[in-house]
Amino acid sequence: MSQTEISTLGEFGLIDRLTEGLEPKQASTVLAVGDDAAILNYPDTELLVTTDMLLENVHFDLTYVPLKHLGYKAAVVNFSDIYAMNGTPRQITVSLGISRRFTVEHIQALYEGIRLACEIYGVDIVGGDTCSSHQGLVISVTCIGDAPRGTAVKRSGAKPTDIICVSGDLGAAYMGLQLLEREKVASAGQSDFVPDFAGKEYIVERQLKPEARRDVIDALARAGIVPTAMMDISDGLSSELMHICKQSGVGCRVYEERIPIDYQTALMAEELNMNLVTAALNGGEDYELLFTVPLSAHDKVTQIPGVREIGYITDADKGCALVGRDGQSEIPLKAQGWNPLAEEQK
Amino acid sequence: MSQTEISTLGEFGLIDRLTEGLEPKQASTVLAVGDDAAILNYPDTELLVTTDMLLENVHFDLTYVPLKHLGYKAAVVNFSDIYAMNGTPRQITVSLGISRRFTVEHIQALYEGIRLACEIYGVDIVGGDTCSSHQGLVISVTCIGDAPRGTAVKRSGAKPTDIICVSGDLGAAYMGLQLLEREKVASAGQSDFVPDFAGKEYIVERQLKPEARRDVIDALARAGIVPTAMMDISDGLSSELMHICKQSGVGCRVYEERIPIDYQTALMAEELNMNLVTAALNGGEDYELLFTVPLSAHDKVTQIPGVREIGYITDADKGCALVGRDGQSEIPLKAQGWNPLAEEQK
Numbered sequence: 001m002s003q004t005e006i007s008t009l010g011e012f013g014l015i016d017r018l019t020e021g022l023e024p025k026q027a028s029t030v031l032a033v034g035d036d037a038a039i040l041n042y043p044d045t046e047l048l049v050t051t052d053m054l055l056e057n058v059h060f061d062l063t064y065v066p067l068k069h070l071g072y073k074a075a076v077v078n079f080s081d082i083y084a085m086n087g088t089p090r091q092i093t094v095s096l097g098i099s100r101r102f103t104v105e106h107i108q109a110l111y112e113g114i115r116l117a118c119e120i121y122g123v124d125i126v127g128g129d130t131c132s133s134h135q136g137l138v139i140s141v142t143c144i145g146d147a148p149r150g151t152a153v154k155r156s157g158a159k160p161t162d163i164i165c166v167s168g169d170l171g172a173a174y175m176g177l178q179l180l181e182r183e184k185v186a187s188a189g190q191s192d193f194v195p196d197f198a199g200k201e202y203i204v205e206r207q208l209k210p211e212a213r214r215d216v217i218d219a220l221a222r223a224g225i226v227p228t229a230m231m232d233i234s235d236g237l238s239s240e241l242m243h244i245c246k247q248s249g250v251g252c253r254v255y256e257e258r259i260p261i262d263y264q265t266a267l268m269a270e271e272l273n274m275n276l277v278t279a280a281l282n283g284g285e286d287y288e289l290l291f292t293v294p295l296s297a298h299d300k301v302t303q304i305p306g307v308r309e310i311g312y313i314t315d316a317d318k319g320c321a322l323v324g325r326d327g328q329s330e331i332p333l334k335a336q337g338w339n340p341l342a343e344e345q346k
Numbered sequence: 347m348s349q350t351e352i353s354t355l356g357e358f359g360l361i362d363r364l365t366e367g368l369e370p371k372q373a374s375t376v377l378a379v380g381d382d383a384a385i386l387n388y389p390d391t392e393l394l395v396t397t398d399m400l401l402e403n404v405h406f407d408l409t410y411v412p413l414k415h416l417g418y419k420a421a422v423v424n425f426s427d428i429y430a431m432n433g434t435p436r437q438i439t440v441s442l443g444i445s446r447r448f449t450v451e452h453i454q455a456l457y458e459g460i461r462l463a464c465e466i467y468g469v470d471i472v473g474g475d476t477c478s479s480h481q482g483l484v485i486s487v488t489c490i491g492d493a494p495r496g497t498a499v500k501r502s503g504a505k506p507t508d509i510i511c512v513s514g515d516l517g518a519a520y521m522g523l524q525l526l527e528r529e530k531v532a533s534a535g536q537s538d539f540v541p542d543f544a545g546k547e548y549i550v551e552r553q554l555k556p557e558a559r560r561d562v563i564d565a566l567a568r569a570g571i572v573p574t575a576m577m578d579i580s581d582g583l584s585s586e587l588m589h590i591c592k593q594s595g596v597g598c599r600v601y602e603e604r605i606p607i608d609y610q611t612a613l614m615a616e617e618l619n620m621n622l623v624t625a626a627l628n629g630g631e632d633y634e635l636l637f638t639v640p641l642s643a644h645d646k647v648t649q650i651p652g653v654r655e656i657g658y659i660t661d662a663d664k665g666c667a668l669v670g671r672d673g674q675s676e677i678p679l680k681a682q683g684w685n686p687l688a689e690e691q692k
Contacts, residue, residue, distance in 0.1 A: 034593065035500050035577075036429050039412055039431070040393040041392050044387075051486070052441075053443055053477055055479050055484065081382040093396075093397045127397060131403060132404055138401065138481075140484075155380075227497070
């Protein structure tokens with residue numbers, strides 16, 4: 001593919017190219033890209049706002065992350081935060097810092113991924129900022145969504161005896177990252193290296209192209225279940241559980257044997273001689289939903305495909321603990337999740 | 347001052363420190379920092395959303411920009427975009443990418459500037475993202491504001507015969523930057539260097555600590571004037587005029603002798619042997635307002651302190667031109683503004 005230097009288009013030319021043919025579809029979008037600010041209209045619902053920043057070589061490694069996938073992920077992780085409030089994502093703004101080694105075609109590929117995610121999840125791109133960077137690729141996305149007034153679910157509403165649920169399975173994105181890193185090391189210096197992902201496609205996809213659990217939010221609504229607390233699992237189950245417990249002023253018990261883990265995740269952990277439960281508890285980027293429901297919702301919630309009860313909420317003085325496979329032993333939960341600003345944890 | 351490594355606090359500890367004592371004050375803020383998303387409520391007005399990214403060594407040079415000023419500016423440039431829509435800024439989210447050379451105290455200084463700007467302009471901090479960067483400091487701010495439904499002013503409404511107005515004076519922030527750069531070069535290698543800003547305090551302040559023109563928006567409202575088009579001048583008058591003309595499908599004439607320029611700006615241009623009009627037309631970061639009003643508003647608009655009529659809107663086929671001091675010669679306007687993604691322009 002021919003490559004065009006960004007300097008031949010300039011900032012505004014690049015923005016025109018990237019946003020060509022964008023048609024706002026949300027009723028709440030009054031004015032999208034092209035002015036000092038977007039204009040939105042939310043007369044009947046409450047607004048939800050979240051933002052995520054992705055930095056090259058901190059959050060992603062372009063050695064093995066395709067730009068289109070990266071764009072898709074940058075959008076989806078924001079949608080996930082809106083769903084985690086029991087809301088619906090509606091608009092995003094996209095700010096990009098672009099260093100000189102990127103061409104117009106590179107940034108178009110990135111933007112294609114963002115546009116694809118927006119198309120699939122029904123979200124409008126309404127603004128952003130595009131600038132040059134001396135420092136690798138920077139992506140900052142802000143997502144705006146809404147929920148009927150008073151229905152947004154916070155982290156702070158969990159009550160003792162509530163059931164703790166998670167969607168999907170955990171640890172796969174983290175094991176996918178380990179695999180990608182292993183293949184990167186193996187490929188060093190070999191221009192004709194072909195990475196071997198056979199039988200591990202699922203964990204690679206979980207890392208490179210996560211999805212947000214709109215389906216679970218929809219299923220909860222259909223079942224008439226309003227979670228008492230909810231968040232998405234971006235930093236690892238253990239860390240997120242402790243957020244909910246801290247903000248709700250409660251404790252919890254989670255059963256090791258109930259934590260959902262995919263076969264490929266287990267296989268990869270064994271191959272790399274890593275502790276599987278640690279990976280499932282502390283591996284980040286699964287973007288599954290963690291939520292609590294009243295005991296009375298037990299029958300209904302267990303009928304939702306892909307949702308699993310993993311434990312229950314206790315009084316605060318019981319602390320947060322993992323119950324071992326023997327059903328007896330308890331290990332205090334630690335927030336060992338992905339926390340790059342803290343000391344390295346081994 | 348003692349310096350604390352950020353790793354001793356970790357991401358969540360740092361966020362707690364930065365947001366300590368923050369009290370949301372806007373009626374539209376339902377839930378601020380601490381959950382997957384902020385919750386806002388705008389039942390009666392239209393929402394405005396804008397975002398700006400600032401990257402170290404592209405948008406700012408920490409050799410001479412104090413972190414507190416930088417934080418202040420990062421917030422204010424977003425407020426300016428909301429005012430430029432004839433709206434009121436209400437909330438911001440703040441995402442930071444922080445490299446290892448910054449301490450907790452550094453980031454607190456940056457955040458103090460952001461908090462000060464929010465206090466002065468009456469804006470709530472409702473969320474953000476904080477992560478480590480391998481690449482210098484990254485600041486991404488998204489601002490949410492509102493305006494009574496149907497009253498937001500776009501760039502696209504200028505009509506032939508409309509009067510073109512600007513607030514304040516132009517070129518000062520750019521000349522302030524030239525001065526700061528000159529002193530930086532002069533100081534190289536001298537630990538006891540004291541920069542000489544005597545008699546040039548105004549242009550330095552315009553560069554380091556810009557303000558958003560809330561006062562002009564308020565004055566327009568009091569005078570009952572609704573601009574037909576408006577934007578803020580961040581990339582230079584010439585570039586912004588061409589945006590308004592392009593998006594409104596019109597042309598314009600601007601009088602060189604009417605362009606407001608401060609005495610210090612003129613002095614600095616002379617000292618550096620630079621063309622003053624070029625600086626005023628193309629120097630960015632003044633954050634003044636550029637707007638058009640119907641001819642009928644002439645009497646009222648000229649009574650607003652600090653607002654100046656500089657030209658008028660024409661049919662599109664007349665193009666965009668600067669009328670020289672002789673009142674006759676016309677030079678086509680060029681968008682030579684600050685455009686770091688384009689080729690270097692000399």
